[in-house]
Amino acid sequence: MTELILGRVLDLHSDPFAVPVGDAFTLHEGVAIRDDRILAVGAADGLRRDHPGATQTDMGDALILPGFVDAHMHYPQTGMIASWGKRLIDWLNTYTFPEESRFGDPAHARAQTDTTLDLMLSHGTTSLSSFCTIHPESVDALFSAAEARGMAVMAGRTCMDRNAPAGLRDTAQAAHEESAALLDKWHDRGRARYAITPRFTPTSTPEQLEALGTLWAAHPTCAMQTHLSEQVDEVAWVQDLEPWARDYLDTYERFGLVGPGAMFGHAIHLTDRERDRLRDSGSAVVHCPTSNTFIGSGVFDMARMKADGITTGLATDTGGGSSFSMLRTMAAAYEIGQLSGTALHPAQLLWLATAGSARAMRMEADIGTLAPGSAADLVALNLASTPAIAQRTARADDLWEAVFPTIMMGDDRATAAVWVAGKRWTPPHAAFAGS
Known part of the structure; x- marks a missing residue:
């Protein structure tokens, strides 16, 4: 079964230490996964067209990244x-x-x-x-x-x-x-x-x-x-x-x-x-x-x-x-x-x-990436997981201003969802539940 995970998908496809930041990433609307692999990233409408019948998980404003x-x-x-x-x-x-x-x-x-x-x-x-x-x-x-x-x-x-x-x-x-x-x-x-x-x-x-x-x-x-x-x-x-x-x-x-x-x-x-x-x-x-x-x-x-x-x-x-x-x-x-x-x-x-x-770790072909064929290991981040973060994010003028407060002040409450090898991880008990 194919699953479309929709949200703000951040694809850091190049090393931003080696190229200008603007050339290092692309922001997409969704990622398609099947079994334990990533099929594609792209616009939501295009993913729906290319994968008819796929289940859809809408993560709203969450930022979706490789795990x-x-x-x-x-x-x-x-x-x-x-x-x-x-x-x-x-x-x-x-x-x-x-x-x-x-x-x-x-x-x-x-x-x-x-x-x-x-x-x-x-x-x-x-x-x-x-x-x-x-x-x-x-x-x-x-x-x-x-x-x-x-x-x-x-x-x-x-x-x-x-x-x-x-x-x-x-x-x-x-x-x-x-x-x-x-x-x-x-x-x-x-x-x-x-x-x-x-x-x-x-x-x-x-x-x-x-x-x-x-x-x-x-x-x-x-x-x-x-x-x-x-x-x-x-x-x-x-x-x-x-x-x-x-x-x-x-x-x-x-x-x-x-x-x-x-x-x-x-x-x-x-x-x-x-x-x-x-x-x-x-x-x-x-x-x-x-x-x-x-x-x-x-x-x-x-x-x-x-x-x-x-x-x-x-x-x-x-x-x-x-x-x-x-x-x-x-x-x-x-x-x-x-x-x-x-x-x-x-x-x-x-x-x-x-x-x-x-x-x-010499594992870049399988993890840390959204490239098609790599493992469907994903994290969705809530960029307004606490009141302090939310009020700062609300003032952001661009993506990087929006994500930086979560980098600096975030914790497990920012983890909206996690997928491991294409399966959504379920916390074993409430102590490990994210926001």
Whole structure:
């Protein structure tokens, strides 16, 4: 059955960092979907003519977009989001590692997965890339829950063989073998994509990074996700741990963990060599603005990153990040852009939260887009979801003035509807209901 979803359909078909904003988008009146795919976008009358007998869902003045794509988060940290008062290393030891130790229990992993994915969907996020824990049960739980919801999800077993509690440490061999088994089980199964996942150099020895580089070389269609240059004391720690390295990125590069499909979270404190190598290798970085401010990591320079030609995505970094919302994440990215001297346009923010993150994950053919043939993952935003937003939107002179208040002040109440693989998502209970 074909469905026509009518409203203000925003098709960001080009990168608004690379072309003028006016050339980057087209505003349509509807989108036609069949089964789990997008058929077309266009004028309402034309879609009705081309698809006689289609069911129609009229979203009124709602703004219809591709579902948001969160390119870096940690679903096991859902239960400890917004934990007070620590910087990165102390935060990991005080909050993260004790929480992650619980995920060997399949029931706990399933419960946290269900909570996380429903929270993400309630905020309009239909795809994500997540770190799991060392436990295979945590990986199975996430992919199983995503499969049940029809979501495109990337994830991997987090590998650590040093500087972590005994119950969360493995070995180079175990990291390779268990990651390989999970990869064989889940990668390209439906909408699942596997990401080889060393947490970061401080918790992975050169031997483990070498083993994971070997695994990635054998399975290049997978992704590789990790962290890079999040805080200055972390960078200094890496220099102490691996004095042979030219810089932080070199600790990954030496072992084949740099290249197309590599996703480096944060990437704030980079050298010129690292920037050049990230660009030339086709690696991606992922901006995590709410986390960078919450943990006091630093100011990411989006304008320079894009000017340098580095593939860049956007992410909540739950639970170092303090929100499940990509709207809040876009707002934080705008605020950090202001601090670094560049006001990001609303079109650029929305592009980062959809196509930009999809490109970072090498999934742009399927998600983050309204191109015919791509997945029918959609979010409809109510641009007057609260009185404060509504009164500002009422004064708007154009589309961008209308959407910007929702970017800056919106939350899950702005989520009017969500479609995942062509099916309208129904919140499991009232706590997850949007406006």
